[in-house]
Amino acid sequence: MxxxxxxxxxxxxxxxxxxxxxxxxxxxxxxxxxxxxxxxxxxxxxxxxxxxxxxxxxxxxxxxDREVDEAVIAAIRSGASLIGAGTMPWEAEIAQMLVEAVPALEQIQLTSTGSEAVSYALRLARAHTGRDTVVVMQGGYNGWADYVSYNLMDPRALVEDHEEGEEYPLRVTTAGIPEAVGSTVRVVEYNDLAAAEKVLATRQIAALILEPVLQNVGIVKPLPGYLEGLRALCDRYGTVLIFDEVKTGFRHALGGYQQIAGVLPDLCTFGKAVANGYPMGVVGGRKEIMALCSDPDPKRRVVIAGTYNGHPVNVAAARASIGRLKSRxxxxxxxxxxxxxxxxxxxxxxxxxxxxxxxxxxxxxxxxxxxxxxxxxxxxxxxxxxxxxxxxxxxxxxxxxxxxxxxxxxxxxxxxxxxxxxxxxxxxxxxxxxxxxxx
Ligand SMILES: Cc1ncc(COP(=O)(O)O)c(C=O)c1O
Structure with a gap:
């Protein structure tokens, strides 16, 4: 029983x-x-x-889903296995598919989860700018990594006194994060361009990361001009703009919400719908930043590693999913x-x-x-x-x-x-x- x-x-x-x-x-x-x-x-x-x-x-x-599952089964039956050395035929294929589908992707890396993709995006942005601090959104969720585990959804008593145009006092949401991490994180409210500008104008911000539509607190859409405004601010102050499209990606359009908004981030992350329920994350964006993964200067080189990165089962699911989205x-x-x-x-x-x-x-x-x-x-x-x-x-x-x-x-x-x-x-x-x- x-x-x-x-x-x-x-x-x-x-x-x-x-x-x-x-x-x-x-x-x-x-x-x-x-x-x-x-x-x-x-x-x-x-x-x-x-x-x-x-x-x-x-x-x-x-x-x-039958089509996705059959692609996965076929991959397993064909002897596709995680070799973990050299390259495998499906790696470049999925990378090309993703780059062709999403406007801001010039190069990509695969991970197993959205949280890993976000962690790499932040690391790449920090290496690219030589700055430490990142800006996250109140009401946004970007996975469980340390740098994005601040504020998220402050309780009513804490938001009541908050003034538009100001950043939030930092509130860590989990035990186990060193205090030093908090000194490199700032929290602003979504759709508050003035608050973002105030923080970015310090010229100390490596990255601003946000879900282009806040989908972890329902559906909160960008006000007209907000994403364009963030793009302009990031350009002005040398900050890497990261769209976390783990939830919006492939769900709203093949090219992500960035395609709908017509605003391109420097880096973006995907997960979830990219492989219809199989565990895969994607981080990618401008070639100049992604090239840091193999920078000849060890001081600038960003280490990307992961036993399961590009796992053939997940890639088969993603190829089937994206292939279907592309063809129909x-x-x-x-x-x-x-x-x-x-x-x-x-x-x-x-x-x-x-x-x-x-x-x-x-x-x-x-x-x-x-x-x-x-x-x-x-x-x-x-x-x-x-x-x-x-x-x-x-x-x-x-x-x-x-x-x-x-x-x-x-x-x-x-x-x-x-x-x-x-x-x-x-x-x-x-x-x-x-x-x-x-x-
Ligand atoms: C927008 C967003 N980013 C990142 C993540 C983290 O992805 P994962 O749970 O695959 O690590 C999530 C998960 O819900 C998410 O919604």
Whole structure:
């Protein structure tokens, strides 16, 4: 007999430090998921859920996608193995595909995760500029590395007094980071160009890193001119502009959000959808910076290393994913937009009759329903205005009703190509029931 969810959680607590493999996975209501396919998840009781969490967003084609999985199986059967010496045919091939797909990529390196890609991007920027300090965004998430583990989402009490145009006092979000690291990090608010300018004008900033759309606190879009403004400031003050496209990349356009925005960063990072759920990260950008990986001067050379970099299984998944996006670009992004618009229209209809405010914000297949009366412009706006209690109650009730949105306030949801019109319509119907019952 399989374990109950309670037993599985207990055994996890016993053998896994902290009781969870990744901080956010310990959810309420607790679930023991045993299978995923396409747009659906199944739990140990055989209940099916329409999934909008999508494993924190990689599944652009849906879970266990046949084309991607067959490419992976073919790679394994062909004897492709991680040799770890010399080169292998698929390395240059995937690199070329990525460079041809994404405007800012002139050269790339592969990693196994988004966090590694971000770590390398920061190292490259520091080597390139000869400066130490990096700027990160309040409300942004760039992985778990030390340099990006500051502030993220300050609680309401800390953002209340924050003034536009100013940086935030530093707040480290995890134990185990040396104090010296904090002396090389500055935190500003997204969509606050004046704050970025004030910090960059010190001419001590190696890199400014941001998700071009803040997608770890829902969908917070750049105000008109913001990304262009950051580009101009970085040029003026000699700072490397890094777009962390781990979530936005391949989901919104083959060329990433940079293609939509028409603003090119110096470096950018990818992960998640690049390999439809297989672990791969990408860091790349201007050749002049990427060339530091083999700079003849050992003082300037940036060491890139990783046993699993360019692993054939992950690369096979990425080749299949990007190949499909390239060959059916208009069809894929057209369909994601169509599904997204259908869901948006339905949910807006459902919430229109309530006596509290909601705002659905969407970029293609990615969306978030905020429990506030406007689309937020940054984290402070969310912290001050979103009704987190109602947000979480709604998400929990949706899970009980068979629709899986991540049960933490403001977390972004993702539609995949595996979702059908029926899934979308069923979601709208269930949402209407849930919302009615919640009152
Ligand atoms: C924008 C962004 N950057 C970086 C990361 C880190 O990627 P990984 O979890 O693969 O290390 C994430 C993960 O959620 C992310 O959303």
């Amino acid at each position: 399989t374990e109950t969810v309670g037993q599985a959680v207990e055994r996890r607590r016993q053998y896994i430090g902290g009781g969870t493999m990744s901080i956010n996975r310990a959810i309420n209501p607790s679930r023991l998921f045993v299978r995923a396919q396409g747009a659906y998840l199944w739990d140990d009781a055989g209940r099916r859920y329409i999934d909008y969490h999508a494993g924190f967003a990689p599944y652009l084609f849906g879970h266990a 670009e208009a069809e894929v992004y057209g369909e994601l937009e169509r599904l997204g618009a259908r869901l948006e229209a339905g949910l807006n209809g459902v919430f229109a009759s309530r006596n509290y405010a909601t705002t659905l914000v969407r970029q293609g297949s990615a969306f978030a329903t905020y429990f506030m009366d406007h689309a937020p412009v940054n984290w402070r706006d969310i912290a001050l205005n979103n009704d987190n209690e109602r947000d979480v109650a709604y998400r929990r009730a949706m899970i009980e009703a068979g629709i899986f949105h991540f049960p933490v306030a403001t977390k972004q949801s993702s539609i995949s190509l595996a979702h059908t019109d029926d899934d979308i319509d069923r979601t709208i119907e269930i949402t209407a029931d849930v919302v009615r019952a919640l009152g």
